[in-house]
Amino acid sequence: MVARSRHEEDKEALRLQIMDAAREMFVAEGVERVSMRRIAEKIGYSPTTIYLYFRDKNDLLHQVCEETFARLTRNIQAIQQLSDDPLEKLRAGLREYIQFGLQHPEQYAMTFISPLPRDVEFEFRETNGSIAFDTLRSVITDCADANLLKHNDVELLGQTLWAAIHGLTSLLIQHGGFPFVERGRLIDSLISTVIAGIRR
Amino acid sequence: MVARSRHEEDKEALRLQIMDAAREMFVAEGVERVSMRRIAEKIGYSPTTIYLYFRDKNDLLHQVCEETFARLTRNIQAIQQLSDDPLEKLRAGLREYIQFGLQHPEQYAMTFISPLPRDVEFEFRETNGSIAFDTLRSVITDCADANLLKHNDVELLGQTLWAAIHGLTSLLIQHGGFPFVERGRLIDSLISTVIAGIRR
DNA sequence: TTTCTAACTTAACACCGTTAACTTCATTTC
């Protein structure tokens, strides 16, 4: 049994090695431009070996995205500790979301911007994706409980805010060539606008 | 010269035929799943003929997107005539933008969501893309002139609003599987929120 | 009538994701 456990560890090690290589290449070059063959080459295995650990390229992509979700959630939750004012927490969370996207543009793009195949999209709900959204919901609930909002439909508000910050994040990532006003100002403007729009 | 002109018309006709086929297939199946070979097959020419009319697949894609921009702009401008209240015009414009995206999801996706190659992105500024944005700018300017806004940085406001509505449009298109609240409510919520956020 | 040239095609290159069939080799069983 010790031998078997050791064995399992080895398998897991290669799985992680594949994910590390894939993540690094996806981030550096974009998902489209990275082929299974080149990932395999990078880690010194044949292309087919990857298929022993991941169903297909989409599965690999999906698993890297799950990591990203988890990291984003952790970051946002960490930021929350810094203030007691619920609206300030919300503001900080929104800002952290945008910053995270800009700091990991390829990861953000492949998680939130690229279309996910139907089956992946379905799982999506019961995994880190929903946990990330839970965080947003809970901050908004705090604001609602403190009676700071125009109305208390937390689900609606959460999705509204998510849509807005996702829009800015993805525009800045995908259309860097568009003559945007200075980034910091635009981010401040969006966050201020939506917060002003929902507060009592 | 008559012959020559007739000749040019023929060329143009095939160019349009290619664009029609490409648009239709892109919209029906998604850009990724449509190959140059299949577009060619559809119009009864060899794949290489397309390259006599378009530099490459991206160029073809780009030209279809330009059409889309033009159509969107026309729609938004038409809607503007329906009201005199600048804020109502703005509201209607934002709503039309989102509706347009939902009615032409593949066209919207390939124009605004998919990353454009650097060179395409550069031209983008002097063509229909900027004309569409001009429309938004002009509605906001009207609001500013009527002293209805918190501040009058039209460029900043335009980009803020664009980010927000683009976010919702692209989320609804790309992540149809996410358990959103009812679409109409979400759209209303976003528009109301951003308008409330910028008005005096 | 011959020459030229624009329009179009054929054939190929170098890649892609994925699968079936194989080798290899450590572990287990007799």
Added chain:
DNA sequence: GAAATGAAGTTAACGGTGTTAAGTTAGAAA
């Protein structure tokens, strides 16, 4: 200790992709 088992990894192939160089063809110009 030898044979059988089975997991891990590889080779080779299939049917596709975007794109290009070279070749054909048919109609206009000389």
